[in-house]
Amino acid sequence: MTIFTIDEVRKTFLNGEVKEEILKGVNLSLKEGEITALVGASGSGKSTLLTIAAGLQRASDGQVIFEGENMISMNSEQVRKIRACKFGFVFQFAHLVPFLTVEEQLMLMLDVAETKLKKDEAQKEINKLLGLVEMSHRKKAYPSSLSGGEKQRIAIARAIIHKPKVLFADEPTASLDSKRSKDVMKLIRDLTKTLNIATLMVTHDEEMLTYADQIITISDGQVV
Amino acid sequence: MNIGWKEMKKNKGKFLILGSIVFLVSLLTFIISGLASGLSQDNAALIKDLPNGSFYMSEDAEETYNLSRIDSSTQERLLNKEEDAVALSIQMGFLNEEAGKQRSVAFVTATDSTFFPHVKRGEIVLDRSLQEEGVKIGDTLTNNQYNGQFIVKGFVDQKKYSHAPVAFIHMRDYQDMYRALEMQFVFVPDGELSHVIAGLQLFSKKDFLNTIPSYSAEQMSLNMIVWFLVVISGMLFAIFFYMMNVQKMGLYGILKAIGVKTNALFKMMWTQMMVITVMALCLSIAISQVFTQIAPNGMPFHLTMETTIQLSIIFLVIGFIGATLSGIQIKKVEPLQAIQQGEV
């Protein structure tokens, strides 16, 4: 089922005096349980599109429809709330909180998403998910003692611990070697399927496309 | 989950440094404020411990108490009208002990009142500090401007003027010594009418204290140090949190991106500021109170719990303002920037 639609989205940046239109009317839709891969040359506007979809910046024109409502016309607190409760994020770098242990990172996300779980329920969820990303043995560890791949698995766990509807991933495997990349991709695919998440993922790694259900190519600010 | 607290636990060293600086600054502030109040007590307890009220000096004295003369008819009128009013005179001078030791005192004489001890001719009542230095009841003391001898009748607590112990003498003895028939000023306690009288200048207690040479100079410089320290502590918080926040911009961006409220980031900072300040203040309150107990007798140190609490509240408020000002940058953080800047 389609739960997320991007409709004629445009984005113009002001580069000094010159207006540059990076997105020139982009359309796409995301379905539950599917991975949509976003590909295109560097600088073609993939990250811009992803961050607009994720409510991290505003489109100049067009609509971003999530659960039947247009996010473009919401105020920033409403958008924040959707980001906190309904969206999950994975980026090229893990961006973990340096002074929190692995399980505290996840606990924080449960707090932020206002899941209102009791402490033992929350702990159970955390343990379950850490098992899924094969990090149970490091739950008391701080990020500084984790490897790049381990950090990224924790970032993925943090992105989905609160059972989001949509997962946004911007080159999640770019900082990993090819074996680690495959592990992380498999993980994202399995979670997309089992939790019925709609995933939008930017990648420029051809290999990763085998995991995608839908591939969208952006060129010159438009879908081709 | 309180992430402010978690950060402090993980980075104890950083916060401990700030805490110890706040501790030192607040302790210094308490001690200096104790000294200021101790010195003001030592300088002018005679006046300070009077109730609030008005002082009248003659206008032509130009705010110098020992040039002031209140003519006796005016004094009569004032004392008759105001029940608790008292006329008094003060002169700095010396007393010689039998053993030849000379002591600097402030001679004070006053009309009958409840504020000052009653002395007969030839008698003298002294500040307690002289008893501590060995003067005893029944001792005889002399003064080179006085023909007879003074017999020590008793001691009173906390009567100092211009850093000298006060010596209360009878009005006639005073007139003999200083050849002055008129009193220097009249004090009228509050509640009774204080009105302008021709030829007399009216002072509040505070204004009158400031006419004492050295009093305002002492108090002003010490109070200025106290306020400087308070301001410095506020800047300390502002600068410390500013530097911490600059380091954490990326982190704040990520937290905002995943949906943490800006408010929650401020709360994080306020928690840290409160924990540090409260711990530092508790420690310096405890130490300054111990200091109050063990301060040597000769050291003018007078720090009440009330002053300490007041200063502590000011520290908390200033710390809060400092941290909040430096936190304004948190508001400006864009989640996107942090993500584009790469690993934090």
Ligand SMILES: Nc1ncnc2c1ncn2[C@@H]1O[C@H](COP(=O)(O)OP(=O)(O)O)[C@@H](O)[C@H]1O
């Ligand atoms: N905030 C911005 N201001 C100005 N130009 C921007 C901004 N963000 C992105 N751009 C420009 O938009 C284009 C697309 O960037 P981006 O979406 O990051 O591309 P991609 O992720 O496909 O490599 C680039 O030319 C970039 O310079």
Ligand SMILES: [Mg+2]
């Ligand atoms: Mg990009």
